[in-house]
Amino acid sequence: MNTMLDLIIEGGAVIDGTGAPRRQADVGIAGDRIVRLGDLTNVPARERFDARGRVVAPGFIDVHTHDDRLLLDAPAGPHPKLSQGVTTVVTGNCGISLAPLQAVATPPAPLDLLGTDAWRFGSFGDYLDELEQTGPAVNAACLVGHSTLRVRRMDRLDRAATAHEERLMALDLAIALEAGAIGMSTGLYYPPAKAASTDEVIAVGAPLTSARGVITMHIRDEGDAIDSALREALLIGRALGIDTVLSHHKLVGKANHGRSVETLAMIEEASRNQSVCLDCYPYNASSTMLLPGRVAQSDDVRVTWSKADPSAAGRSLFALARERGVAPEELAQTLQPAGAIYFAMSEDDVSRILQHPLTMVGSDGLAHDVSPHPRLWGTFPRVLGHYVRERRILALEQAVHKMTGLSAARFGLAGRGVLAESAHADVVVFDEATVSGTASFENPTAVSTGILAVFVNGKLACRNGRTVDVHAGRVLRHGRSE
Structure with missing residues (x-):
C-alpha cells in the first residue's frame, strides 16, 4: 500500500546535482525529505506540482555571501536569494562576520558592508540562536571572520597580532566552532587584516584542524602580486590541514588579463596534494x-x-x-x-575560471548597498541563461553541479545539494528556455525570470519570484545533523 506523500513534483526533467545526465522522474516529498524518485503516478499525495517541460534540480547553494544580516531581516518584497533559486547560503566571507562583535560605533570598513546597527552579538552562538529563533528564509551555514576577530581583540589593526591576541582570537574561533560555525574566512586584502602575518592566520585558525572546519580566503592580492598571494593561501591551508576555498577567484587590472591560465594551473597542481577549490561569480566586474x-x-x-x-x-x-x-x-x-x-576584469578569465572543474558558484552580493552589483539578484539564473543557454560554455548538468552537489560536498553540507532519497527537500523548478538573470548594472534589483518554484526543506518558499514563505530555512550547524 502506498503511503500518502506531502508533495509530488511530477513530470519534470530531474538534474540531480551530481553531474549525471537528466532523467524523467517524479520527486516525492514527505515532511522535509525527499523519499522517492521515479514514476509516482499512482502514489497518493496531498499536493502535486506540475513540472512537465521544466527542469527539477536541487536548490542552489550560494557559497560566497555577505548575508549575515539579511538572514535576520528578510525583505518585505521579493527576496534576492529565493527569487533566483537559492535555498542555502554560506555567510561570513572575506574575513567579515556579524559575530562575535559588540560595537557601539560603526566598525571599520569593510565590516560596515553588513550595515552599521546590528553589531550586537557577543558570541557566535548568540547569533546562530537568534537566526534559529527568527527562522531564516534560506538555510544558513556560517563562517567566522578573521577580520571581525581582529577588531574584537586588537587595539590597533595596523600591526600583526601579539601571541596573546592570537590566543584570544583562536579561543573565540574554537567557541564559535563549538556553537556551530563551519569554519573561518580571511580578508587579508582589506585594511583591518592587511597587517596580519601568515603565521598569525595559522595560529588563529588552529582550532579548525581538530574541528575539521573549512577556511575560505579572500587572498592578499588579486592583481600584480596574485602569485605570491595564492602561495600564501595554499600554505595556510596546508599548515592547518583543512579544506581551503579560494574566494571569488579573479584577475584585476588590464596587465593581468589572461593570467587565469597560470593561476588555475597553480591551483590545480596544489589540489594534487591538498584539498583546495575556488568559487567565482559570473560577471566581469567586482564590488567592495x-x-x-x-x-x-x-x-x-x-x-x-x-x-x-x-x-x-x-x-x-x-x-x-x-x-x-x-x-x-x-x-x-x-x-x-x-x-x-569596479570594471577591471576580463570576460575570458571569468569564462575560463567558471568552466574549471574545481570552481563553484557564489554571488558575493552585498545586500545593504543602495545600488548593488547585479550579482546579488541575478548570479544563478545568469549562469543558466548566459553561460549555458546562450554561450554554451557549460552543459546544464555541469552548471547545476557547480551550484549544488559540488558546493555541498566541499562545505560538508550533508544531505544538501542533491536530489536523492533521504536528502533534504531543497528543490528548484526552472524553465531552461527562459531562465535569465535580468538584474543589470542599470537595474540591479530586477527579479530573475524562469525560476518557477523554490522549495526549502519541503516548503514552497517562492513562486515565480514572489515570496511565499520567508521562514522555511534552517541554521546548518557544523558537525550536527539537520
Missing part, C-alpha cells in the same frame, strides 16, 4: 568598499553607496569626477565611507 587605489586599474567605477554623498549611488565615479572637475581618485576619497563596482 570604494578604494582610491583601485580606480586607476578600472575601465569604469560605479558608486554603490556613499555616506558623505548619497546622491552618488548608482553613478559612474569617472563621470561624476568630470562633472565636478576633480580627479577620480580625489573624488573617491571625498565620498568615504562608500562602496563601488
Whole structure:
C-alpha cells in the first residue's frame, strides 16, 4: 500500500546535482525529505506540482555571501536569494562576520558592508540562536571572520597580532566552532587584516584542524602580486590541514588579463596534494568598499553607496569626477565611507575560471548597498541563461553541479545539494528556455525570470519570484545533523 506523500513534483526533467545526465522522474516529498524518485503516478499525495517541460534540480547553494544580516531581516518584497533559486547560503566571507562583535560605533570598513546597527552579538552562538529563533528564509551555514576577530581583540589593526591576541582570537574561533560555525574566512586584502602575518592566520585558525572546519580566503592580492598571494593561501591551508576555498577567484587590472591560465594551473597542481577549490561569480566586474587605489586599474567605477554623498549611488565615479572637475581618485576619497563596482576584469578569465572543474558558484552580493552589483539578484539564473543557454560554455548538468552537489560536498553540507532519497527537500523548478538573470548594472534589483518554484526543506518558499514563505530555512550547524 502506498503511503500518502506531502508533495509530488511530477513530470519534470530531474538534474540531480551530481553531474549525471537528466532523467524523467517524479520527486516525492514527505515532511522535509525527499523519499522517492521515479514514476509516482499512482502514489497518493496531498499536493502535486506540475513540472512537465521544466527542469527539477536541487536548490542552489550560494557559497560566497555577505548575508549575515539579511538572514535576520528578510525583505518585505521579493527576496534576492529565493527569487533566483537559492535555498542555502554560506555567510561570513572575506574575513567579515556579524559575530562575535559588540560595537557601539560603526566598525571599520569593510565590516560596515553588513550595515552599521546590528553589531550586537557577543558570541557566535548568540547569533546562530537568534537566526534559529527568527527562522531564516534560506538555510544558513556560517563562517567566522578573521577580520571581525581582529577588531574584537586588537587595539590597533595596523600591526600583526601579539601571541596573546592570537590566543584570544583562536579561543573565540574554537567557541564559535563549538556553537556551530563551519569554519573561518580571511580578508587579508582589506585594511583591518592587511597587517596580519601568515603565521598569525595559522595560529588563529588552529582550532579548525581538530574541528575539521573549512577556511575560505579572500587572498592578499588579486592583481600584480596574485602569485605570491595564492602561495600564501595554499600554505595556510596546508599548515592547518583543512579544506581551503579560494574566494571569488579573479584577475584585476588590464596587465593581468589572461593570467587565469597560470593561476588555475597553480591551483590545480596544489589540489594534487591538498584539498583546495575556488568559487567565482559570473560577471566581469567586482564590488567592495570604494578604494582610491583601485580606480586607476578600472575601465569604469560605479558608486554603490556613499555616506558623505548619497546622491552618488548608482553613478559612474569617472563621470561624476568630470562633472565636478576633480580627479577620480580625489573624488573617491571625498565620498568615504562608500562602496563601488569596479570594471577591471576580463570576460575570458571569468569564462575560463567558471568552466574549471574545481570552481563553484557564489554571488558575493552585498545586500545593504543602495545600488548593488547585479550579482546579488541575478548570479544563478545568469549562469543558466548566459553561460549555458546562450554561450554554451557549460552543459546544464555541469552548471547545476557547480551550484549544488559540488558546493555541498566541499562545505560538508550533508544531505544538501542533491536530489536523492533521504536528502533534504531543497528543490528548484526552472524553465531552461527562459531562465535569465535580468538584474543589470542599470537595474540591479530586477527579479530573475524562469525560476518557477523554490522549495526549502519541503516548503514552497517562492513562486515565480514572489515570496511565499520567508521562514522555511534552517541554521546548518557544523558537525550536527539537520
